[in-house]
Amino acid sequence: MTALFRRVDETGRRGVRLVVDGYEVTALEGDTVLTALLTNGSRLRRNEFDGKPRAGFCLMGACQECWVWTESGEELRACSTDVRDGMRLVTKEVPWLTR
Amino acid sequence: MADPVIVVGAGPAGTRAAQRLVQAGLRPVVVDENERQGGQIYRRQSENFSRPAEKLYGAEAARARALHTDFEALRPHIDYRPGTMVWGVAEEGLLTVRDRAVATLPFSAIIIASGATDRIMPVPGWTLPGVYSLGASQIALKAQACAVGGAPVFMGTGPLLYLVAWQYLRAGVKPAAVLDTNSLATRLRGLRGMMTRARVLAHGVRYMAELIRAGVPLHTGITPARIEGREDGVTAIVWQDARGRLRRTACDAVATGFGLRAETQLADLLKCDFVFDRRFTQWRPRVDPDGRASRANVYLAGDGVLLRGADAAETAGRLAACALLQDRALPVGTDEIADLRGILATMDRFAEGIASAFPWPAHMAAALPDDTVVCRCENVTAGDIRHAATALDSPEINRAKALTRPGMGRCQGRMCGLAAAEILAAARGVPVEQVGRIRTAAPLKPLPLDCTVTP
C-alpha cells in the first residue's frame, strides 16, 4: 500500500510496533496515530456515507475526519492521539460497513 | 473563594492574557485542548524531537522561544489544564473533557483565545486521501517532521500559502506548484495596508522569490477545476489559468486554504452578540476595542475573534486581560491600555491590507458544480444546498441545514460552513450575511462514547 506521508527529519527516534488491519507495522515514538498510519498507508477510515477512504484533513482537531477504531472498539481521534507501542487499529473492518 | 478566571487557549493570545492576570496577582485556569502549549503558529513538537527553534519557526524563532519560556515561568502561578477540551456551557460553568473524563469548571470571568482554522473552499475531488488543509500540511511538518506528499501543490490564497510552500522547500520537499486564486493586480490593492509592517511584508516577498529561484511554478489568478486521484491518493490537480486555459499539474498531495476562519463557537454558546465583519467576510462575536464581548465577564482575544495574526494576538491577549482587571477595579495603567490599543491599530491596518490583497473567492462557491461534495462529514453536495435554497425555499443557513444537513456532521460546519453559506446566498440572490450563520450546539466537538463524569 502506498504511504501518503513521508518523513523529512527526526528519524532517529525509538521505534514502536502496532498492528493495523491485522498486519504489524512500525512507527516512531512521538508520532500521532495519524502519522503512524499514514507513513505506512493511505487511509485512516472509511466515510460512513459513501464508504470511500479518508485520510484526515485538518490535523488540528477541527474536521473530525480522522477517528479510527481500535480492535477492542474504542474510538480515537488520530491527529490528536499519540501512538503507543502495541496499539491494534482497524481502518477497514468498521462496524457501520459490516453491520 | 471566588470562582477563577478561565483562559481558553494557550496560544499567543491566551498566554499573554494569562501572564497579565498573573502580574496582577490572579491565578487563572488555562485550558487548552492541545497537550502542549503554543497554539497554531508556535505549536511545539514532541519532547523526543530535536530540531532547533530556528528550523521550526524560521523568522519567528525568537518570538516562539519567548512565548514558550514565558509560559513555563507562569506554570507555578496558573492552574494549567492541557489536553482539556471545552465542549459546552452549563449553569455551573464550562463543560470540559480530558482523557474521557467530563468535568465542570466554574468561572467568574472568561477570556476566549480559541484561534482559527483554515478557511476552506470545496473543490471537486477534495475528499480524496492526500488532500489536506494548508494548516494541516504545516502541522505535519512542524509537529511531526513529515511532508503530506513528495510533490505537493499548494492551492488557495493568502500569505500562508507561500509561507508553507517555502517551509516545504526548505525541508527538502519541492512543491509541484503554488496556485493562487487571486491575481497580482488584486494583491497590489492591499499593498498600502501591508506596508504598515514592512518587515512582515519583506518576509513574504522573500518566500516568493526563493520559491521562484528554486523553480517552483507560481501561478496567480487561477480557478481550481478538480483534483484527480485514486482510492490511495491524489495524482493531479486540474485548474484554469488566468487566461482561461485548462491545465493539469501532476502531484501527490494538495494543501488548500483561503485565509482563516475564526473559531467562535464558544462565544455563541455563551450567547454573545455576533456581527458580520465585511473585511473578513465572516460572522464574529461583537467586541469593544479592548476585547469585551456583549456579555459581562466575557472577553475575546486573538484570531478567535479578529483575524489579525500572531503578533496582534499577543497584544490583544494582554489588552483583554487589562480590560478584565479594569472592570474589577484592579490597578491598570491607562498608559498601558493606550499603548496596546496603538499597537493594535497598526495591526488592524495590516490585517485589512492582507484581507484586500487575498480576498475570499466567494464567486467560486457559487460556481461549484452541483455534484461537488461540500460537507465532507455527510457528503452533502452543492446541488443539495441549491435544492434547499430554491425548491425547499430555505432562506437561511439553519433551515437549509435542517433540510439537507450541511453543517450537521461531526465538524459542525467548521470546514464547509462558510462555503455552504455562499452557495445558499448565491442561489437566493442575496448577500451572504442575509443567510445568517450556523448556530452552535454542544458538544462543540464529538465526545468519546465512554466518558466518565468527575465532580
Ligand SMILES: Cc1cc2nc3c(=O)[nH]c(=O)nc-3n(C[C@H](O)[C@H](O)[C@H](O)COP(=O)(O)OP(=O)(O)OC[C@H]3O[C@@H](n4cnc5c(N)ncnc54)[C@H](O)[C@@H]3O)c2cc1C
Ligand atoms: C493551522 C494554522 C497554522 C498557522 N500558521 C501560521 C504561521 O505559520 N504563521 C503565522 O503568522 N500565522 C499562522 N497562523 C495564524 C495563527 O494561527 C495566528 O495568527 C496565531 O496562532 C493566533 O494566535 P491565537 O492565540 O489567537 O490562537 P491559536 O494560536 O490558534 O491558539 C488557540 C488555542 O486555543 C485552543 N482551543 C480552541 N478551542 C478550544 C476549546 N474549545 N477547548 C480547549 N482549547 C481550545 C487551541 O487548541 C489552540 O491551542 C496559522 C493558523 C492556523 C489555523
Ligand code: FES
Ligand atoms: S484530521 Fe481533522 S480532526 Fe483529526
